[in-house]
Amino acid sequence: MEKILLKNIENPDSADIDFYIKQGGYQSLPKALGMTPSDIIEMVKRSGLRGRGGAGFPAGMKWSFAACDTKTPKYLLCNADEGEPGTFKDKPILERKPHLLIEGMVISAYAIGAEYGYIYLRGEYPKAKGILEKAISQAYERGYLGDNITGRGIRFHLSVHQGAGAYICGEETALIDSLEGKRGQPRIKPPFPVNVGAWGMPTVVNNVETLSNIPLIIEIGPEGYSKIGSPDCPGPKIYCVSGHVNRPGIYELPMGTSLRELIYTHAGGIRNGRRLKAVVPGGISTPVLPADAIDVAMDFVSMTKAGSMLGSGATIVMDATTCMVKVAWRALKFFEHESCGKCTPCREGTGWLRQILQRIEDGRGRDGDIELLNDVSDNILGKTFCPLGDAAAMVVKSMLKHFKKEFEEHIKRTHSAEVLK
Ligand code: SF4
Secondary structure, eight states: OOOSTTTTTTSTTTTSHHHHHHTTTTSHHHHHHTSOHHHHHHHHHHHTOBOTTTTOOBHHHHHHHHHHOOOSOOEEEEEEOOOSTTOOSSHHHHHHOHHHHHHHHHHHHHHHTOSEEEEEEOTTOHHHHHHHHHHHHHHHHTTSSEEEETTTTEEEEEEEEEOOSOGGGGSHHHHHHHHTTSOOOOOOSSSOTTTSOGGGSOEEEEEHHHHHTHHHHHHHHHHHHHTSBOSSSBSEEEEEEEESBSSOEEEEEETTOBHHIIIIIISOSBGGGOOEEEEEOSSTTSOOEEGGGOOSBOSHHHHHHTTSOOTTOEEEEEETTOOHHHHHHHHHHHHHHHOOSOSHHHHHHHHHHHHHHHHHHTTOOOTTHHHHHHHHHHTTTTOSSSHHHHHHHHHHHHHHHHHHHHHHHHHHHHHHHHHHO
């Protein structure tokens, strides 16, 4: 597939407004502003676009909930807090095609009736901040942002809000708290942000990639859009591949491209001719898959059926030399560090799991540690405010499901070492 969202991304001028316009940019905006907001929402619904942040919720449906709410002002927030290990799919849009995102945001804001928007940017992306701010000021100068967009009396103001580098602020309600100047911690849902969001007002939070799909839907129509990708999950998808592959990087492909094709065709296969051992398909919070499970379409529905999740589409590839106990320990070290501490099962459980994994990895594993890992995970799953706790538990459980023998051998080695002493 030719690049659509990432088209011309290699060009050094791709972030500039003149280049974007010359390549056909800002043409979907006047077209959309000539339609009614409800017609745009209907188009997005018919396109089948699902949020690209990880949850895969239908974008048009989310918009319709906010659009129906009569409270004002409404807000449109772009989630650019790309903090999941292995995930860097939004970075090229933020740094090289910021106007695609801005155009998508103006159309989306018009559809839901939002007059204010923020791009909540990952703290670790300082380069993107400058690029986005320059692009926003260019868009104001050309009349694509402001009080009278393209002379139609439509108002939308946009600015960048930089986070402080906390993973949890990528969760939409924690993002809202952080934007409001509070400590970034998730809120209980319901009420959902579409009705009670930023400053208590209706708020739509969409991911960078989701919003960047909107100009394309307006340009080619929902029927044309739904022909790309898989029937249940249409459209293009940006996958990023890291780990033991020959060509790690970012690949824009139709949604539903198989995991095997992504690894062996696009990312060039496993480094040094080694054997594939495991894959984390959607960022470190998604359950690991063994090597024999890669004949699966990378879309929200198929990945769930395969026992994992598409997540952000960030694929981490591990070859035969990888120690899965160490991977699990490193993952839990991350979750423990990033747990916001609001709920006990996550705050205490992630630390406990990390400690057990650490002692197994250090050669101090005990009989019953595997059962204990499963037990602690079960006591986190489904008992936390936000998905971080679930993610930590699912990672451990999937590791034990597919690589239990390796954990047992680690513990056994400990015992034989004791006997030798
Ligand atoms: S699950 Fe963890 S990160 Fe999420 S609210 Fe609870 S303590 Fe915070």
